[in-house]
Amino acid sequence: MTSEQNATISTADETIETTLSDPSASNWLKTALETAMNRDPVDAANDASHLAELLNQRADASLRAETTNITGRSLSTS
Structure with a gap:
């Protein structure tokens, strides 16, 4: 995997982590994201x-x- 591909994945993961830590995001969405991260x-x-x-x-x-x-x-x- 190239460094550019790794950077893209890191950006996507950071966006997901931001959503997971956002108090305004629903618990349903957070649970779905947490589950999806293991798939x-x-x-x-x-x-x-x-x-x-x-x-x-x-x-x-x-x-x-x-x-x-x-x-x-x-x-x-x-």
């Missing part, structure tokens, strides 16, 4: 990407449902 980074990133996609879909559906409740009209999903 293969590519597998962890792929799983995190999939999780983000699922949670975004759920959040979008929840917002559409709430808007329908408030306005009585459903939002277009296009």
Whole structure:
């Protein structure tokens, strides 16, 4: 591994450590990061990407449902 690659990994690890020590970061996020640090980074990133996609879909559906409740009209999903 080159020194440039090591520096990139160190920067990523420092960013994660900053998040872990941030009192405003949720315990859920901190636990996920701590768990991910013990996994293969590519597998962890792929799983995190999939999780983000699922949670975004759920959040979008929840917002559409709430808007329908408030306005009585459903939002277009296009």
